[in-house]
Amino acid sequence: MVDTTAEIVLFDGFDELDAIGPYEVLENAAHAGASLDVQLVTLEETDLVTASHELRVEPDGTLGRPDLLIVPGGGWTTANGGVRAVVEDGVLPDAVDERYAEGATVASVCTGAMILAEAGLLEGRPATTHQVAAEDLEASAANVVDERVVDDGDVLTAGGVTSGIDLALWLVEREFGEDIAAAVTEELEHERRGSVFG
Template identity: 35%
Template sequence: MPLSFGLLVFPDVQQLDLTAPYEIFASAEHATVHLLWKDLEPVRSSTGLWLRPSTTFADCPPLDVLCVPGGSGVNALMQDEEVLDFVRHSAAAVRYLTSVCTGSLVLGAAGLLKGRRATTHWNAHDFLERFGALPTQGRVVRDGNLITAGGVTSGIDFGLTVLAELCGTEEAQSVQLGLEYAPEPPFEAGTPDSAPAHVLEFTRRRLAASRRQREQLLTSRGI
């Protein structure tokens, strides 16, 4: 059965938030993956990688899955009514409404998380409650047809989870094997609970400016 996936691409997107699930979805049989934006001009990710949208909002075909990735560009999206209207409209029609990392904050700004369990990057997790969500820890959190993923690399686990829902476990496992996804990280520092205290503190300082901007934005909007 043909499947249609749509991933939002936007200036200052965190590229792995986007490209991790893209790789999973595009590796499935009979799948078409669209990169969605207002126009077809290339956009630059937060780490400098240029990405080219393939479909505009106006020309977006029916989707089985809409995914909103995160990144520093999320701050602008939370104030962009054109984007929020597109997400709201799409949410009413897709089989699964999804996000990776801080993309869930965009779903929240669109009013789509109220009373629903959701997750996001650990450094933004406490913001979820402001949108009426039920903040839930986990690399992948499902609430009905809403599937949200934690920070950045969880987009791989998320992609496989969504693929298993749509195509079955065997197809998801085949994609996992084809990509040789068998992580063995060299350090146990991937979560705030496992990272050494000094590394956690350093990382919090490193992310402080972005978090402060997001805090100011939400406060100014009464969220």
């Protein structure tokens, strides 16, 4: 029986590695014994989502009520699509806030932190993001720290792109133990970088 549900929410213009890196870590953790179900989801039903580098992904379904919700970044500095469009639209930030209020742990990768900031989850909290959005994140009243992964309990943030792998490995270690995290790290042949702030 699966105890923990994790959903990674996709939107047009998301950065591929922001989502797929954590997805692979969490899937490998499930294969290594973590009681975990991982899905790629969207807000509304759709056949395909187009990422920032034109990768097209078929989601597993729509956003449910996960225990863990991961929000990727991508497209903060571009005019079309991505995080900036999602923040301006406001629907996904509202959905993130709603899941958080219902008890979900929420994590962001890269500029996905701007979606968490728009949801009101980072005010007065330590947080990190990709360097291109650090000033904007600070302007949102977050306490921006120069760290790869920031764990503030029920809200976590990770810096640029590849830090999503370290974020997911930390979540695996935190929730399912060092042995499973070590097994996944070995499987990926990944060298974890930086300490976790928080």
